[in-house]
Amino acid sequence: MHTIDTKGKLCPEPLIMAKNGLRDVEEGEKILVISDNETSFQNLMSFLSDLGANPVAEQKGEEYFVEATKPPESSEKAEKNPEAYCSVPGVSEPSDDYVVVARSCRMGEGDEELGRLLIRGYFNALKGMDNLPTHIVMYNGGINLALKDTDTAIALGELEDKGVTIIVCGTCVDFYRVKEKVAVGRISNMYQIANILAEAGHVVYL
Amino acid sequence: MNSQDIDLLKTVEYGGCSAKLPPAELAGILSKLPQMQHPNIMVDIETHDDAGVYKLNDETALIFTTDFFPPICSDPFEFGEIAATNALSDVYAMGGTPLLALNLLMFSSAQMPISVFEKILAGGQSKVKEAGCLIMGGHTIEDHPPKYGLAVVGTVHPDKLITNAAAKPGDVLILTKPLGIGVLVAAQRLNMVRENAYRNGIEQMKILNNFGRDVMVRHGVRCATDITGFGLLGHALKMAEAGNVSLSIKSRDLPIIDQADQLANDGCIPGASFRNLSYVQPHLHVAKLVEPHLKMLAADAQTSGGLLMCVPPDKVQDVLNDLRSVNTHTQASIVGEVLPKTRKSIYLE
Numbered sequence: 299m300h301t302i303d304t305k306g307k308l309c310p311e312p313l314i315m316a317k318n319g320l321r322d323v324e325e326g327e328k329i330l331v332i333s334d335n336e337t338s339f340q341n342l343m344s345f346l347s348d349l350g351a352n353p354v355a356e357q358k359g360e361e362y363f364v365e366a367t368k369p370p371e372s373s374e375k376a377e378k379n380p381e382a383y384c385s386v387p388g389v390s391e392p393s394d395d396y397v398v399v400a401r402s403c404r405m406g407e408g409d410e411e412l413g414r415l416l417i418r419g420y421f422n423a424l425k426g427m428d429n430l431p432t433h434i435v436m437y438n439g440g441i442n443l444a445l446k447d448t449d450t451a452i453a454l455g456e457l458e459d460k461g462v463t464i465i466v467c468g469t470c471v472d473f474y475r476v477k478e479k480v481a482v483g484r485i486s487n488m489y490q491i492a493n494i495l496a497e498a499g500h501v502v503y504l
Numbered sequence: 505m506n507s508q509d510i511d512l513l514k515t516v517e518y519g520g521c522s523a524k525l526p527p528a529e530l531a532g533i534l535s536k537l538p539q540m541q542h543p544n545i546m547v548d549i550e551t552h553d554d555a556g557v558y559k560l561n562d563e564t565a566l567i568f569t570t571d572f573f574p575p576i577c578s579d580p581f582e583f584g585e586i587a588a589t590n591a592l593s594d595v596y597a598m599g600g601t602p603l604l605a606l607n608l609l610m611f612s613s614a615q616m617p618i619s620v621f622e623k624i625l626a627g628g629q630s631k632v633k634e635a636g637c638l639i640m641g642g643h644t645i646e647d648h649p650p651k652y653g654l655a656v657v658g659t660v661h662p663d664k665l666i667t668n669a670a671a672k673p674g675d676v677l678i679l680t681k682p683l684g685i686g687v688l689v690a691a692q693r694l695n696m697v698r699e700n701a702y703r704n705g706i707e708q709m710k711i712l713n714n715f716g717r718d719v720m721v722r723h724g725v726r727c728a729t730d731i732t733g734f735g736l737l738g739h740a741l742k743m744a745e746a747g748n749v750s751l752s753i754k755s756r757d758l759p760i761i762d763q764a765d766q767l768a769n770d771g772c773i774p775g776a777s778f779r780n781l782s783y784v785q786p787h788l789h790v791a792k793l794v795e796p797h798l799k800m801l802a803a804d805a806q807t808s809g810g811l812l813m814c815v816p817p818d819k820v821q822d823v824l825n826d827l828r829s830v831n832t833h834t835q836a837s838i839v840g841e842v843l844p845k846t847r848k849s850i851y852l853e
Contacts, residue, residue, distance in 0.1 A: 308517065309775040310690050317771035341778045345771065348796035395792075432792045444846075455847050463791045463853070471844075477673075482847040484752060484789070485673075 300327070304342075305334040305361070312338045313345045320351060320368050331364040339364070394499035398424075398431045400440035403450075405504045417443065417504060421453035430462050431502070433494050436483070437467035440504075441474065446481040454482045465491060510620050512575035512583055513693065515649035520576030520586070520709075520807030522686055522776035524733035527783040546662065547598070551669045551746035554594035554730055557660070565662045569594035571732075572608045572653020576689060576807045577706055580620045584627020586709040587652045590732065590808035592635050595658035596717035597730040597811055599666035602635045602658040607642025610651040624652050635712055666720060668739075670727035671747035671814040675842040678820070680716045680827055681708055681810025682835040683736055683801050684764025690774040691767045701763035708761060709808040711832045716811040719826045723819045731809035735780040736839075737802045737850060739812060741787055744849035747814075752840045752851040755798040759835040768797040768804075776805035787849040794852055802852060814842055 302319040304312035312333055319329045331346075333339040339355070339362040346353035350369035355362060404413025405420055421443075424430065434457065436444055443450040444466050458464050464483030471477050471485055495501055516523070524530070534549060546565055547557040555569035571591040575583050588605075595602045607628060611621050632639050637656070660666075688705040691697040713730060720728060727747065729739050736753070744751050781788075781803040790799055815823050820838065827836035843851070 309778070310772045311694065313771035313773055314694070314696075315771075337775060337778075341773075341775060344778060344781075345773065345796075348799070458789055458847065461790070461792060463789065463851075466846075477844050480844060480846050484750070484848075484851040484853075485843050485846065 300329045302329060302331045304338065305332060307338070308335065309338050309341050312342055316342060316346060316366070317349075320349070320366065323368050325368050325370050328365055328367050331366065333362045333364070334360055336362075395432045396500045396502055397433045397435060397494055397498035398502045398504065399495070400434065400436045400443055400504050402439035403442040418450055418453070420504065421450055421457065425453060425456055425460070430457070430460060432498070433463045433465055435465045435467075435491055435494060437470050437491065441466050441470045441476065441480070444482050445476060445479045448481075451481040458482060465494065467491060510580060510616060511578040512580060512620075512650065513578045513689070516574040518574070518776065520573050520685070520689065520733075520805070522733060522774060522805040522807070523573050524805070526779050527734050527738055546665060547667055551667065552742040553668045553746065554597040557598065557665060559662050563661065565660050565665060567595050567598050567600040567658040567660055568656075570608065570653065570655040572651050573807070574649050574651050576709070580623035581627035582706060582710070584624040584629075584652060585631050586706075586808050588628035588631035588654055589710055589712055591654035591656055592631065592637065593713045593730045593732075593808060595656055596713035597666065597728055598658075598660060599664055599717060599721055599728075600658035600660035602632075602637035602656050604640050604657045605632050605637050606640055606655045608651075608653050608655060609642060609644045610647035611644060612646050612648035612650070615648040616650070620650070624650065628652065628654065631710070631712065635714060664721065666726055666728050667746070668727065668729040668743045669746035671743055671749045671751070671842045672727075672816070673749055673842050673844045674817060675727070675814035676817055676820045676838055677751065677753070677840040677842065678813045678815050678823060678827070678836060679731070679736070679759060679810055679839045680713070680813070680833055680836045681711065681731070682759035682761045683731075683804055683806060683809070684761035684768070685709060685806045685809065686774045686776055686804040687764045687768050687772055687801065688761055691772045694772070696767060696770075696772060698763055701761070705761050705764075713811050715830060715833060716813070716827065719823055720811070720813060722826065723815070723823050725813050725815055725819070725823065727814035728811050730811055731806045733776070733805045733807070734783070735777065735803040735805055736812065737784045737788065737852070738780045741784050741849050743812065743814075744787075747842075748845050750843040750846050750849055750851065752843055752853060753802065754840050755794045755802065755852055757837055757839050758798060758802060759837045759839075760801060764801065765797070768801050773797070773800045774805065777803045780805060784850065789848040789851050791851070791853040799852060810836075
């Protein structure tokens with residue numbers, strides 16, 4: 299394996315060496331980065347995760363051994379150009395980003411109480427999934443899901459911590475006069491919502 | 505040793521504002537101290553603002569601040585200029601005018617020629633003079649590597665005070681100087697940076713924030729902070745918390761110093777960026793398509809950075825036009841907006 303010894307080096311040198319190391323290998327190939335400094339090691343882990351290189355660490359005595367995998371080109375492109383991401387099929391990642399839209403605080407049509415129950419169940423199920431949406435967009439009555447003291451807001455918060463961007467329609471928040479009550483998500487405008495929906499690989503309407 | 509041969513940057517591992525204590529640790533220590541209360545105190549440490557403010561009477565409030573740090577660059581005169589510019593900046597960030605300053609210097613004459621001492625002070629004095637402020641004396645302690653800065657007293661009309669606590673949902677965020685100083689200086693140590701790009705970074709740090717202050721006063725901006733060691737994200741977090749709002753920051757709109765973008769993408773990310781990021785992390789949401797190196801530049805520790813202003817939407821174009829009308833602020837940019845407070849304080853998108 300391509301080995302990069304960063305012992306005795308302080309940040310940012312180990313990061314630069316690791317990045318160069320990834321350049322020297324083929325996609326999917328692994329590199330081994332060795333560090334003897336805890337802070338540098340932690341920064342390396344964070345840096346390599348950001349690059350999508352799935353670092354795996356092992357500590358032996360005072361030394362840290364980090365194995366990282368060169369990510370497919372497409373995931374790097376995705377960071378720079380969302381359009382390209384949709385046209386280039388990823389190798390290890392799901393090929394299609396999706397957005398979930400909540401139009402009301404219920405899931406499906408029919409009994410209201412059941413609809414509320416279902417949408418709570420949906421968000422709780424979503425939390426456990428590997429293939430998370432990039433965004434959850436809430437508009438009209440859907441914004442009630444993000445209000446304080448609701449268990450949906452708690453589930454949405456957990457999804458936000460997992461990296462899902464929660465979008466709450468600002469016009470709707472003003473219309474229903476609940477600006478003070480929104481607990482979770484980025485209060486947004488229609489321009490941004492329209493962009494998110496336009497760029498989504500597909501949209502799931504609840 | 506001749507002072508011409510001195511490279512101050514070689515004396516330190518972390519220079520400038522990256523030499524700050526980790527923000528989380530500092531907050532922990534400060535929270536244990538009893539808070540002092542007095543009816544004339546307008547701004548204290550509670551909101552983590554740039555300076556303390558004390559109302560003398562209905563016409564005048566005093567702004568009181570200090571800042572000092574180890575070398576951020578090689579040349580002693582320039583180090584003096586930058587440290588002074590950085591210390592004066594806190595007064596400008598609050599809408600004030602610097603009045604009096606004291607030199608704070610730690611210097612070992614056993615380790616360095618005395619001419620370096622003189623040059624640091626002369627550099628500082630030149631900026632204090634440019635600011636129309638007076639040096640009233642100072643204090644020196646034997647120590648190595650050198651550290652330099654100022655304690656500054658400024659004044660402001662109490663009704664025209666600008667704080668970091670007055671952000672209103674709907675306000676637009678404008679940043680007056682580009683980010684990436686931390687990256688650039690780290691790259692300079694590794695000889696990765698082009699000479700002209702590095703020079704450009706040094707010049708950025710020498711730009712007083714007095715022009716930004718003038719623009720804020722002209723257009724009645726009430727909320728701002730200066731961006732230093734905690735990075736844009738760290739100072740934005742303090743602003744969000746102090747004003748009980750959330751902020752969105754557009755990573756692709758961030759002004760970046762020439763070459764810092766490429767350097768950060770190559771992995772030249774100083775440790776301070778990671779420290780700042782981990783401090784902000786619990787309060788930060790990063791949208792999926794944000795480029796990692798832009799996230800790290802948003803956390804990059806700045807020395808003598810620009811002003812982050814919250815500008816009411818109807819004044820944004822005038823403020824931006826005014827800032828960009830001078831050649832020192834051509835990279836002034838809209839970087840985000842103020843949102844109603846929700847679970848996360850900062851949405852980086």
